[in-house]
Amino acid sequence: MPAPHRTSLPIADVQIADEFWSPRRETVRARTIPHQERRLREGGQFDALLLKPRSHDDDDRERFPIFWESDVAKWIEAASYVLASEEDPALDAAVDEAIALLAGAQQPDGYLNNYFTAVKPGKRFTDLRDAHELYCAGHLIEAGVAHYEATGKTSLLDIVRRYVDLIWLEFSPGGPCEGGYDGHQEIELALVKAYRATRERRYLELALLLTENRGKAPFYFDAEAERRGDPGYFGGKGAIVRSSQRDREYNQSHAPVREQTAAVGHSVRAMYQYSAMADLALELDDAGLREACERLWDDLVTTKLYITGGIGSDPSIEGFGKPFDLPDHTGYAETCAAIGLMFWAHRMMILTGEAKYVDVLERALYNGVLSGASADGTKYFYGNPLASDGTVERSDWFDCACCPPNLARLLASLEHYVYVADTEGLWVNLYVAGSARFAHGGQRVTVTQESGYPWDGTIAFTITEAQAPLAMTLRLRLPEWATGAPVISVDGTVLPYTTDSGYAILDRTWALGDRVELTLPMAPTLVRADARVTSAAGKVAIQRGPIVHCVEEVDNAAPVPHLVIARNGDLRTEHADGQDSIVAEGLVDRPAEGGLYRSLSPTAEPTAIRTVPYYAWANRGKGTMAVWVREAP
Amino acid sequence: MPAPHRTSLPIADVQIADEFWSPRRETVRARTIPHQERRLREGGQFDALLLKPRSHDDDDRERFPIFWESDVAKWIEAASYVLASEEDPALDAAVDEAIALLAGAQQPDGYLNNYFTAVKPGKRFTDLRDAHELYCAGHLIEAGVAHYEATGKTSLLDIVRRYVDLIWLEFSPGGPCEGGYDGHQEIELALVKAYRATRERRYLELALLLTENRGKAPFYFDAEAERRGDPGYFGGKGAIVRSSQRDREYNQSHAPVREQTAAVGHSVRAMYQYSAMADLALELDDAGLREACERLWDDLVTTKLYITGGIGSDPSIEGFGKPFDLPDHTGYAETCAAIGLMFWAHRMMILTGEAKYVDVLERALYNGVLSGASADGTKYFYGNPLASDGTVERSDWFDCACCPPNLARLLASLEHYVYVADTEGLWVNLYVAGSARFAHGGQRVTVTQESGYPWDGTIAFTITEAQAPLAMTLRLRLPEWATGAPVISVDGTVLPYTTDSGYAILDRTWALGDRVELTLPMAPTLVRADARVTSAAGKVAIQRGPIVHCVEEVDNAAPVPHLVIARNGDLRTEHADGQDSIVAEGLVDRPAEGGLYRSLSPTAEPTAIRTVPYYAWANRGKGTMAVWVREAP
Structure with a gap:
């Protein structure tokens, strides 16, 4: 019997009204996203989409970076999550304006990248290792899916679908980039999202192709450099040199992904790759990819995870050090990497139904992710060290490129991480006050959650919508940090319960107004x-x-x-x-x-x-x- | 009244017969120096001096490095120190052979550098920052002086004097390199040695010129790169970019040397520069250079010195970290840097007559320098971390280039560090059994030292040669580590003594056979x-x-x-x-x-x-x- 297919609930079906999280999410809506928009306007990212021709002398990496579409895309994605949970006509209009710019920048054949259109025409897809082209494409796809799911509009989704059609032609068998893959993973998980939104099977096939090409011999990035005949975007030492093992580990291309056994290299790249592997394992019921994910997970959580949920202890590669190499003062633990760990952990929970993944997700969320922003949401850490000699402080967000927008899109989509539904009922992964609305057994059900978490270990759930007696399994995660046996009562009566994979299983026929109380012992x-x-x-x-x-x-x-x-x-x-x-x-x-x-x-x-x-x-x-x-x- | 001019004793006038040091020095003589010679023959350093023409396609940095003359020079220097203290005709002949090769490689105008003669002709003195040209010249000069002082032969000294004449023309006012200086300091201290050996005043002037050019605006290394029009030997990112403050600190060119206040950048470069500054302060009675040295010293020993005498905690620059940034597992503490610290400390003691410099010299010698070699003298540490997770071990000496020869030349010239003489008498800096022979008041004097140091704090000195009653001051260093008041007796009678600058002062009229016993309390x-x-x-x-x-x-x-x-x-x-x-x-x-x-x-x-x-x-x-x-x- 195949396992029931678990899914996150759509943002619109989850309400968050939580003393801990709601103010932080309001900061993202009222402050971070408008700030980000101003920065895109002032910084030139919007104007760049006008594709004003530039001379080759203008090819100054500081002035025309290659990542600019991803900045725009992350902002659209975060804004879309806000639009999914509330009306905001001004924000909706600003997003439409950005999408119109992207539409204007898209080339007749579907191509969409400012740098390789306006600065280096004719060089597209020749520096997959360093030029972040497919990384930007991935963020555009994620934005297109988020925008579509939030607003029902296909304006951006249509643009990215045309771009993906072009990428398919480039990378599919016989195409000019046959055997290639991206130097910074991202498009793979984005393609799975696009598949889930559109059911276009080719997106899943392209995600699998890029994933499976990775790390195979002969080594694509060396062949690409020889064909190109120059050192590429990041130059190196002025000569084309074959990649070392360490170079390959940096972007996880040191071995085919199914054979990888240890978390190595740049942590964000790793998390995005492993997330896509988990997605593909689920969608394709692929045992090899699942086993690789489980091996990589065990390596990470037993040897390379900070107690804060931070990962990536080596600043020189923004990535993993050796096992147990977790320095406190100098450790990097980039905010984006901890967010990436949440992405992967969430997918692993959906794939396996095991709470241990959410234990790590929660560890990252409440510690190494949240530390990325100051209390007032105006200053940010890229790295999150576990000790300070008194010199460390957060930076103004203007100086940062990736972490603030990533934190914004995470908090704006926190709904995705709270509940999971399957045919048997509801899984509660995070204790966040609010409600979940979902279909079960032909009826609309709403479960309301009340909680003073993370300060109070008592959480109450009430069936606040149900049309009829409701045979449903409610699964409540029992966190590994609980300092005693959790107690569950229903309408005031303590209930014995069984557990499976870290969840308490409450398999009952519920009635409207039923109230479950979970008490998690929470001693320091x-x-x-x-x-x-x-x-x-x-x-x-x-x-x-x-x-x-x-x-x-x-x-x-x-x-x-x-x-x-x-x-x-x-x-x-x-x-x-x-x-x-x-x-x-x-x-x-x-x-x-x-x-x-x-x-x-x-x-x-x-x-x-x-x-x-x-x-x-x-x-x-x-x-x-x-x-x-x-x-x- | 000017201070009495202190000097080290020549190697031939110091005998070392010490249970601790003699076996280690014998390893250098019998094993390290022959090994080094084999390596120079097998590695191609000797053959390179034949200047076989090479095509530009041969310009492979791995095969034809720029440092090769310095490898040959360090070997000649170490061998010369051995020849200064004992006869070894085979070694003498091997050194002569190497010198003949150097003579053959010298160009008619005096130039002597394999890389810029055979590989990059026409490019000499165009990449002072990175190409180590003056660094190699400096080691050749040190070798020439050591060889002359050991053997009385001028064969190598004449070669290097002709080379220095050319360098003078290049760098003196109106020359093509006016305003320039070396990217890796070394030639400055070598020129002072050449001055002391030859009394050729121009060598001192050239050392001062190179020292004072350093760090002045406009920044020479930027101007040099613009004139050259390419990124130079180490390439960089393929473009000529102006140096950052950190780049300048790396080679201590961030400020004029007289204005420098903190030990920064690459540690070996720093030590060689500061050594030359101390030499010049002494020779020129230059208060500004002396004060700069004292400031830099205070900064180093109060904030950047490992307890082992190691320096340079940041592996990424082989150099200094921030104050108090002295990590144990990852600290670099390169053997060569600790040796460089000894060079500087020795010169500071000669300049000031203060024992505190020898306290640091001794700390480095017995700990962070000596740790550089294995007990059997066959394996080496580049870096000397203060902690190991169980993975650290020394490497075969074949893999190393700079540290083993540097350790060899240090141990082979340990004589230089034991005693200092001035017109008042003898200063004992290190407790090493053996003897010192020197002239005082018109007579030849020998003082014999007996010691079980560093395990036993009792050291005896006997006047074993003197022709007449001898009015002489004997100064004995009282180490800062002494765990109680040191006791001094003469011929069995405890003697009250005064102290000055960390030395016990024994100002007496001595007779042949007088015996002084110093007891240093040495509790753990x-x-x-x-x-x-x-x-x-x-x-x-x-x-x-x-x-x-x-x-x-x-x-x-x-x-x-x-x-x-x-x-x-x-x-x-x-x-x-x-x-x-x-x-x-x-x-x-x-x-x-x-x-x-x-x-x-x-x-x-x-x-x-x-x-x-x-x-x-x-x-x-x-x-x-x-x-x-x-x-x-």
Whole structure:
């Protein structure tokens, strides 16, 4: 019997009215998306679509970058998610204006890329490794699908479908790019979205083709460079050199994707590729792709995942380091990579029905993703280090290109991650107040969720719409962080329940007004890392529920490196100003004065050590910070 | 009254017969230098001097590197130091053969560089920033001086003098390279050596000119690139771009040298520049250069010096990181940079008469320099990290280019660093058994040193040659690591003494046979770092005398990250197999089993923690290691 096909609910069918998330989403709507639009207008991305001819002397990479369509596309995508959940005629009109510009920039044969039309005509599809052409195409496709699903308009979807038709001709057998694939993965998962929106099977076939071409011998990017006869967009050392193994790992082309066993290289590229592999495994019931995804997942979560859900510890490649190489001060943990991990984790849950993927998704969302923006939504981290020597702070969003728009489109589409539906009923993955409306057994059903999450482990679900007795399975994720057995009651009566793959299974006949209460024990705990994580050796982190905490100097009696948490001391939770703080027993272990090296002993005295949620750090000026704090042995 | 002019003693006048150093110097003589010669023959460096014409297609940087003269020169220099202290006709003949090849390669106008003669004729002195032309010239000059001083032969010195005459014409006012200077400092200190050997004043002037040109506006390396019209030897991104501030800091051309205040950029380049500045300050009595040296020194030793004497914590530039940025696992601490620090420290002591410079010289010598070679002298570290996750090991010396020859020339010329003489008498900087012979007050004097250093803090000096009553000041360095007041006795009677600038001053009339005994208290101690050194926060190192210790897994009950040293516990010294080991009271704090993150507590149990000298680590297979070990608060 094939597994029931699980799907996310459309944005319009999920309502989010949540004390934690709604203000953040409102910031995206009211501030980030308009800001992003102004930037596209002032920065030249809109004007570039007018394709004013330029001389070759204008080929200045700083002035005419190759990524500009993706900036426009990410903005349209985020705006579309907003339009899916509320009316906003001005935003709708601005999106239509951008789409008209894209329509004007599209070439008669369907091609749509400013750089290779206006700056380097005749060079299209000759530098797949570095020039981000298919990456931009992928973002345009995602935008087209999001816009169509939000507004019902096909204006952008039609444009991207014509572009995909051209790409199909280029890359299909016998085409000029036969055997090729993109240097920055993105189009593959976008094509699966386009397939799901249109049921055009060729999109799925193209996604599979690009995925399976990757990493096969002979190595396409070397052959491409030889044909092209120059070092390409990023130049290199002025000569065409064959790629090294490390070069190939950078964009995950070191081996055919089905044979890949370890998460390597640029983390965002990796996440987008693995997401597409999971999508294809689901759509094509492809066991080989599923097994590859499971192997890669195990490698990542057992050796390369920060406790914050951040990934990619090596700034030099914006990517993965060696196993257990998770430095705290210098680790990169790019916001976009943590968002990419959410994309993949969500797809893995849909593919397998296992809650362990959502545990990681939730870890990333509440920690390493959310830390990417300041409390007021105006400053951003690209990298999200787990410790600061007092010099780290977020940057104005104007300086950033990829992370703020990615965070905007994620928060604007948070609906996708809360629930999953299948023929048996509803799966609740995230605890976010609001409601889910879906069809089940021929009736429209609405389940309302009430929650003070992530501060309160009690969540209530009520059947607020049902036309008749409702035989339905409600699955509630039991997070791995729960510090005791979760308790479930229905209408006030504690209910025994079975579990499967990390979900409590409530298989009942429900009636309108039935109320389920889930209580997740949420005591603060000390967490230790595998001893091979040298930045965490002899140290502890504090976690309560999904929230990983950190210690900031501003709340404490000494710089963070001088603080020591007692091994078996009390941890007290205080809630104020909309967030938890944990107070731990500990010591100030104050170094003696002296030069760079000295033999005098530190002096230790008791102190209370106070935390804040990691996502909330760096909002009150600069100072030392650490997630991993020394523990008294 | 001008200060008495201090000088090192010639190698031939210093004898080293020391249990610690003599076997290591014998390894250099019997193994490293012959090995180096074979490598020069097999690797093509000798053949390249035949200047066989090559086509432009042969311009393969991997096959015809630009540094080859410096490899030959460093070998000649090290061999010359050996020849200065003992007869070795075979080695003498091999050196003569190499010099004959250099003579043949020298152009009629004095020019001597294989790459710009055989591979890129017509391009000489057009890529000073990257092509290492003056760097190679500097090593040839150092070799020429060492060879002359060791053998009395002028064969190589004459060659390099003709080459310097050409360089003078190029760089002096009105010459084609007016305003220029080298991208890798080295020739400046070499020119001062040539001046001291020949008293040719122009060499000093050229050294000063190159030093003072550095960092002045307009920026020479940008002008050079524009004149040349191509990106130069190392290419870059295929375009001529103006250097960034960071590019300029890399080779210390970011500001005129007199205005530099912080040690930045590539560490070896920095050390060679600062060494030349100290030389010029001494020779020219130049207060501005001296003050710049003192500022740079303070910056380095208070914020950028590893406890091992290593410097340069950023592998990406082989150079300095930010203040207190001294990571243990990933720190670079190149062997050559620590050797360069010795060069500079030695010159600073000669310039100032202050022992604090020798304290740092000694720290580097016994720790971060000596760690560069394996116990048997066949394997080498380029970088000398202060901690290992179990994957670090030395490489075969064949893979290395700069560090093994640099270590060879240092150990073969260790004589230079032991004593300094001035008109008042003898300064003892290092405690190395042997003797010093020098002229004082018209007589030949020999002082014999007996020592079990660095394991034993008692050192004896005997006047073993003197023709008459000898009014002479003997200065003995009192190391900053001494753990109590040093005691000095003469012929068995404890002697009160005054101190100045870190030296005990023994100003007496000596007689043949007088014996001075110095006892330096040498208890093992726990050392802590400034808390801003995050890799050492909450940790201690163990030091005894000049020897910094480390903890290796092979000697202990658990991987090093699990070990915790007691704050006030006993430290016991054991001496076996020619070296100390310190045994410290502590704990094994063993993590619970579990995944990457878990809440179970570690279990702590008492253990004895055993060290080895840092220089001796990685001689017994791979395993975890750390200099900085957790300390129980």
